[in-house]
Amino acid sequence: MPNAKSPAIEACGLRFEIGGKRLVDDVSLAVPAGRMVGILGPNGAGKSTFLKLVTGELKPTAGRILFDGVPLAQAHPALLARRRAVVPQSSQLTFSFSALEVVTLGASVPGFGLSVDHAHAAEWALDRVGLAHLAERKYTDLSGGERQRVHIARAMCQLATAPPSPGETLLLLVDEPTSNLDIGHQRRVLGALREAAAEGAAVLAVLHDINLAAGYCDSLALMREGRLIAHGVPNEIVRDDLLSHTYGCALDANQTPSRTPFVLPITRDAPEIAKPLLNASHRCPSDASSR
Amino acid sequence: MLKPTPAEDLGKRTGSARDRKRARGLIALGIAFLLTAFLSLSVGPSGITLLSLPQVIAEITGYSADTGGHEALVLLDIRLPRTLLAMYVGAALAVSGAIMQGMFRNPLADPGLIGVSSGAALFAVAMIAFGDAYLPAIKATLGVHALPVAAFVGGLGATALLVGLTNGRRAISTGTLLLAGVALAALASALMGVVAYLSDDRALRDLTLWTLGSLAGASWSKVIGTLPFVVMLALLLPRLIRDLNGLLLGEAEAYHLGVNVQRAKMLIVFVTAGAVGAAVAVAGIVGFIGIVTPHIIRLVAGPDHRFLLPASALLGGTLAVAADMVARVAVAPAELPLGIITALIGAPFFLHLVLRRGAHA
Numbered sequence: 001m002p003n004a005k006s007p008a009i010e011a012c013g014l015r016f017e018i019g020g021k022r023l024v025d026d027v028s029l030a031v032p033a034g035r036m037v038g039i040l041g042p043n044g045a046g047k048s049t050f051l052k053l054v055t056g057e058l059k060p061t062a063g064r065i066l067f068d069g070v071p072l073a074q075a076h077p078a079l080l081a082r083r084r085a086v087v088p089q090s091s092q093l094t095f096s097f098s099a100l101e102v103v104t105l106g107a108s109v110p111g112f113g114l115s116v117d118h119a120h121a122a123e124w125a126l127d128r129v130g131l132a133h134l135a136e137r138k139y140t141d142l143s144g145g146e147r148q149r150v151h152i153a154r155a156m157c158q159l160a161t162a163p164p165s166p167g168e169t170l171l172l173l174v175d176e177p178t179s180n181l182d183i184g185h186q187r188r189v190l191g192a193l194r195e196a197a198a199e200g201a202a203v204l205a206v207l208h209d210i211n212l213a214a215g216y217c218d219s220l221a222l223m224r225e226g227r228l229i230a231h232g233v234p235n236e237i238v239r240d241d242l243l244s245h246t247y248g249c250a251l252d253a254n255q256t257p258s259r260t261p262f263v264l265p266i267t268r269d270a271p272e273i274a275k276p277l278l279n280a281s282h283r284c285p286s287d288a289s290s291r
Numbered sequence: 292m293l294k295p296t297p298a299e300d301l302g303k304r305t306g307s308a309r310d311r312k313r314a315r316g317l318i319a320l321g322i323a324f325l326l327t328a329f330l331s332l333s334v335g336p337s338g339i340t341l342l343s344l345p346q347v348i349a350e351i352t353g354y355s356a357d358t359g360g361h362e363a364l365v366l367l368d369i370r371l372p373r374t375l376l377a378m379y380v381g382a383a384l385a386v387s388g389a390i391m392q393g394m395f396r397n398p399l400a401d402p403g404l405i406g407v408s409s410g411a412a413l414f415a416v417a418m419i420a421f422g423d424a425y426l427p428a429i430k431a432t433l434g435v436h437a438l439p440v441a442a443f444v445g446g447l448g449a450t451a452l453l454v455g456l457t458n459g460r461r462a463i464s465t466g467t468l469l470l471a472g473v474a475l476a477a478l479a480s481a482l483m484g485v486v487a488y489l490s491d492d493r494a495l496r497d498l499t500l501w502t503l504g505s506l507a508g509a510s511w512s513k514v515i516g517t518l519p520f521v522v523m524l525a526l527l528l529p530r531l532i533r534d535l536n537g538l539l540l541g542e543a544e545a546y547h548l549g550v551n552v553q554r555a556k557m558l559i560v561f562v563t564a565g566a567v568g569a570a571v572a573v574a575g576i577v578g579f580i581g582i583v584t585p586h587i588i589r590l591v592a593g594p595d596h597r598f599l600l601p602a603s604a605l606l607g608g609t610l611a612v613a614a615d616m617v618a619r620v621a622v623a624p625a626e627l628p629l630g631i632i633t634a635l636i637g638a639p640f641f642l643h644l645v646l647r648r649g650a651h652a
Contacts, residue, residue, distance in 0.1 A: 057543045081549025092396060092541040095594035105536055105548065158548070 006069035008033040008169035008202035013063035014053050016046075023049045025226040026063070033169040036193060036203040038213035040237070041223035042247050047206045048089060048175055050223065054204060055086045055173050068168055082162045084171040085155035089179070089206075091147065093139055099150050100126060100135040106158035118161050125157035126150070128192055130185065145180040152177055152189055159201065170201040176208055190216040211262045214238050222246055234261050313598045316591070320605035324378070327612045331374045332366060334616050339365045373509035377615040377629075378608040379517055380506070380574045381584075383566040385607020386528065388581025389588075389599055393535040394454075394559045397468055398586060399644060402446075402567040403578035405472025409479035410449025411442035411564070411571035412501040416483055418442075420490035435516035443520075443568030449475055450560045501575035504630025506615050513573045520569035527562050528600055531555070535596040577630045579637020580607050580614075586644065 007030035016024040024046045031037045039047045052058040054065055056072050065072040067084070085106065093102065103126050107118035126132050129149040134142065139150060152174075159170050174193065178186040186209070194216050197203045207213040213220055214234035221231040224246045230237055237243075238261035243251045253263045333340040339362050347363045384402060391400040391407075402408050418441035422430040430437045456471055480502070487498050534555035537545035542552050570577070584607040585599060592598050614632040621627055 052543075055543075055547060057546065077546055077551050078549040081547060084547070086544070086547040088541070088544060088547075091544065093539060094396065095398070095539050096589065097539070097594055101593065101595060102540075105540065 006066065007031060008068055009054065009171060009204060010066040010069075011050075011054060011063065012066070014050065014060050014065070015062040016049055016053055016058060017061045023226050024053060024060075027223070027226075027228045028063075029221055029228060029231065031202045031204050033202050034197055034200050035218045036197040036205065036216065037219050037221060038205050038207045038217035039221045039223060040207060040210060040213055040246075045223040046226040047223050049226075051173060051175050051204065051206050055084070056080065057086075067171065081158070083159075083165070083168050084173065085158040087151050087155045087172075087174040087177055089175040091151060096138045096140050098136050099131060099139055099142060099146075102139050102150050103153045103157050106154035106156070107161040118157075121160045122153075122157045125153040125160060128156060129153045130188055143180075145182065145185060148177065148180050149185065149189065152192070156192065156196070159196070170196075172196050172201050172203045172205075174203070174205040176206055178212060179208060186212055210238060210243070214261045235259065237261075238263060313592055313602075317598070317601055317605070320602055320609070324605045324609045324612075327609045327616075328374050328378060331377065331612045331616050332370050335365065335370060335619055337365050368511070369509070372511050372514045373506050373615070374612060375514050376506055376509045376517065376573050377612045379521060380570040380577060381580055381607040381609065381611025381614075382604040383520070383524065383570045383607075384577060384580040384611070385584035385603040386524065386600055387563045387566045387570075388607075389585040389596070389603045390528075390531060390535060390559050391563055391581070392585060393538055393594075393596060394556060395468055396539060396541070398589070399582065399641075400468060401579065401582035402563060403576060403581060404476075404641075405453060405468060406475025406479060407446050407449045407453070407563060407567050408571050408576045408578070409476040409483075410452075411446035411568045412576050413479040413483050413486070414445025414448075414568075415442040415572050416486050416498050416501055417445075420486050435512045436519065439516050439520060439569040439572040441568075442572040443565050445479075446564035446568040446571065447560065449479065450564050454556060454560055501571070502630075503628035504575040504577035504633070505618070505626075505628040506574050507626060507628075509573070517569045517573055520565050523565055524562065527558065531558060531562065532596045532600060535559075535600075539594060574629060577611070577633050579633045579641060580610055582644070583637050583640050584610060586640075 009029075009031040011027060011029045014024055014027045015022065027046075027050055029037070039050065041047050049058065053060050054072075056065075056075070056077075067075065067080075072080075097105075100122055104119065104122040106125070107121055123132065123135065126135055129152050131146060131149055131153065134146065139147065142150065155172060155174070159172065162170065172193065177189050177193070181189060190212060193203050193205060197218070205213075205217070207217075214237075217234065219231060219233050220237040222229050222237055222242065229246060230242055235255075238253045240251060240253050243253060243263060251263050253261055255261050332344075333342075343362045344366065347366050350363055387402045387407075388400065391402060391405070392398050394400075415438055418426075418430070418438055422437060422441075433440055453471055453475060483498060483502070490498075534545065534550045537548045537550040538552070538555065540548070545555070546552050585603045588599055588602045588606060592602065611629070611633075614636070615629050618627045618629045618632050621632075
């Protein structure tokens with residue numbers, strides 16, 4: 001997996017403490033160009049905090065982050081924005097931009113004079129997440145899932161309009177992109193991230209859904225209580241013992257015929273409890289229904 | 292995925308159609324701005340109208356018999372500076388409102404409501420009351436700029452305090468923002484009371500003027516005193532457009548889009564304090580223009596600052612000039628303070644906004 005050159009994203013011994021609590025504890029992780037890495041773990045494991053350290057939003061207490069071998073701490077925000085797009089878990093936007101305008105903000109990086117190319121890139125990105133028909137709809141009128149897709153389109157628009165510079169990998173950092181989406185849009189969005197990686201970008205995504213992560217990521221990093229406890233290809237990570245230990249409950253991992261691992265959120269005896277309920281149909285009291 | 296396909300197949304250019312519509316809107320607002328200004332020149336208790344303008348011009352250029360210069364005096368030395376200052380005050384307050392709302396991500400931020408104007412007024416009053424006695428060198432050096440600069444410093448202090456108090460919060464809630472502003476304004480007016488107590492009668496009269504807001508004292512020296520701030524706004528506002536659009540998404544997202552957030556916030560504080568300070572120095576505390584104007588523009592054309600800032604400046608100027616006309620003729624030959632007119636229109640509007648937002652969030 002390691003390239004001849006340094007990985008696109010490299011976190012070395014990252015630690016983050018706040019109020020005496022260690023939220024991220026000595027995490028080292030590398031994402032090579034052209035790969036998609038998923039971060040998994042239970043609630044409060046430090047996944048989002050770790051991602052915020054990588055985006056530069058938070059400053060680590062110890063350790064450092066390198067993009068193509070260059071320390072993040074030395075990067076100018078404007079130059080960084082030309083190669084690195086971030087999709088946050090939620091947004092605070094309460095002003096009534098249209099969906100297309102929000103996406104176009106992604107193209108505003110190099111300067112505020114927008115070219116036709118930028119407007120085109122925004123329309124393309126919105127179409128890519130299946131929202132072309134809502135381009136003129138107000139952002140504040142969109143559903144949670146639609147808003148999430150708008151922000152993914154914004155990040156795609158940002159990278160699409162980024163001026164290419166030699167020796168720099170495009171970076172896409174995503175926090176729970178599918179949490180509000182139905183299964184069709186989950187596929188659409190993760191497929192788009194997958195394609196970004198295929199085009200050479202390095203993608204780092206915090207994911208909640210183990211099965212989606214196993215199906216789309218090149219490798220999975222498992223976090224618990226601020227620590228990185230395992231990192232490997234999906235088949236190495238989605239295992240009974242590892243997942244049960246990480247999530248603190250008994251989990252059975254399995255595989256599809258094409259050897260994609262998966263896990264269902266039920267234990268073996270759960271179907272037996274459910275069985276009698278399946279045949280029980282509800283009967284309304286006769287006197288209540290007669291009126 | 293990282294490169295869109297060539298441009299043909301994606302159909303209509305919705306983005307640029309909107310830009311054309313906005314450009315037409317700006318032209319319409321510009322025309323309204325100039326028309327109101329001309330109207331303002333011909334309205335007043337002296338009965339002199341714009342019809343006497345040709346004669347006045349002939350008089351100045353020396354091609355006409357001297358009629359005693361009364362009309363020229365009214366038009367050029369009283370109404371023209373007053374109209375120019377009303378244009379500035381309206382534009383500056385509307386733009387300050389728009390950029391504060393962007394920075395705080397809250398459409399109810401207004402320099403008058405959150406204490407920036409009060410801070411500026413406090414320092415202006417202090418300069419009037421104590422300038423001659425305690426800071427004669429500074430006052431003499433700054434000349435006509437002494438008052439705007441003092442108000443600028445006061446506005447800067449109030450804004451910096453507010454930003455410092457709310458720094459690092461995610462979206463600042465309306466409640467926190469308004470209450471912090473109310474506290475700041477209360478503090479400033481208490482201190483103004485101290486100044487009034489310590490000062491003589493003349494300063495006391497001026498103090499009343501500041502708190503109500505009026506352009507009755509307009510003069511060319513005030514226009515000149517304001518000029519540096521007009522230049523500052525014209526130079527700095529265009530730099531803020533992109534940053535403000537990014538900041539609407541949140542500070543972290545703005546940073547991800549390449550905005551230097553801390554620098555942008557400092558620049559916004561500086562620009563607001565300057566614009567509001569100079570407006571307060573000439574007109575005292577004029578409320579609600581900064582909240583009503585950007586709200587109307589956003590309602591019609593959305594929150595994109597590329598359009599919002601210039602449109603707010605034009606509409607704010609138009610509103611202030613119109614309000615000042617009303618102030619001059621409503622109870623002629625006496626006149627109402629400008630701040631009373633803007634509050635009579637703006638306060639119900641503000642109440643409506645607060646109640647409607649309350650239902651949503």
